[in-house]
Amino acid sequence: MWLKAAGAACVVLSCTAMGFLKSLRLNGRLRELTELKRLLGLLEGMIRFGGGTLEEAFEVAADRGSPPYSGFFSELAAQMKECGGKTLGQLWQKAMETKLGASGLSEDEKAVLRTLGRDLGFLDREAQLKALALSEEQLEEARERLLEELPAKTKLYNYLGILAGVFITILLI
């Protein structure tokens, strides 16, 4: 009897934790979107007013950003310095794979970032700024959507976790 009770408690607790984890990830994704948008704004400012190169701008973004984007921009700047015969699009793609593998961004949001990597580098200043502004706008839209859905989804995942635990326990008993 005690064993069954302990098992049931474990099931309910782990399902609840899974629900909470899922809602925490949603909050993490929101934080990532906010951070990414802030860093793209920083890049835009450096290109518009700083007059420096992308490598310098990425180094500043790496210094001022938080993980995983600090690592992403730092990796990019290091690769650009090395200049190993790869285009910026290729370096960007590789840095996304190695540094943003565990990112909580959705596939659509990652696609926005990938497109930006392809557009940067071989453009004039205006086109460069427009590409950044477009990405910022798309990320802002995604952020607003998420912000709107977040309270309901957080509740949903939390309750679903608990209810799933209870449901599985009933089935097992």
Place this chain on the structure above:
Amino acid sequence: MDEILKILAGSLRGPFEKAEIPFESLQEIRLRAGLPIFLRIGGREYGLKQDGGLAEAKAPAAALRTAEEQELKETLEYAGNYSLYAYEDELRQGYLTIRGGHRVGVAGRAVSEGGRIRAMRFVSFLNIRLAHQVKGCARAFLPWLWEKDALQSALILSPPGGGKTTLLRDLIRLISEGTEGRPGRTVAVADERSELAACFRGIPQNDLGPRTDVMDGCPKAEGLSMLIRSMSPEAAAVDEIGGEEELLAVRNAALCGCRILATAHGSSREELFLKKGFQRLFEEGIFSRLVVLAGSGHPGTPLAVSRGDGTLLWKREA
């Protein structure tokens, strides 16, 4: 050579590495979309073979490695450090200066607006001109630039590729360091194209001496005026003057008591005076020395040094 390899497209690096090019005497690499790659080494032209070796320039075109359009695009992307937007102003003038002071000349389709070039598109010709700091190359004719203990304002004249920038760079270094019996002077350099000092993030990569201040990437005329105001130099150096505004800035700087060291395109005094404004600078005594270089066959070799009024001071023996 590494800094040059780094700006070449990935697919071009192999053939260049195999060619074992002597970097010290490499002057130019010419890339043209769909055409053979040529190099100028020690004043002679060579082609790059398909397998990477060097061939005589007259070798059949089929035996030479051609540059593809994509390779030029990639090379330009690397030369611009993936940030061509940061070089827009330079590109509008047809070149960009890379780390080390080397210059990449570009040609292709220019986009103009209201009679002025707005941007370069479809760049299909690249000329990578290597900058070499040749320490000591100005030492031989330096004494001609002094009148007793007073440094004279000098204009160095040569056709493109004649080594005038190399000579001016060494002149700045020698004047700044000081030579036997002559203490170092404060020199200010208006280095619009980053060719003299080859500044990277504001710090000169070339040795211009311990008493040299550099205004990097600033238009020559404006840079010169700023330096005179802010750094109170005894001598000011500027490369490739020619525009009306630049000549005016040189005149103003000289009238402030500053000695001027400058270069200009041309092959003789007569040719120079056909250009607007130069004759007046000599007549007014702004420049009191004219150094004429031999030209691209003998880069950096002075042919003659004359006073401002044309009196010959020194001439190279034939």
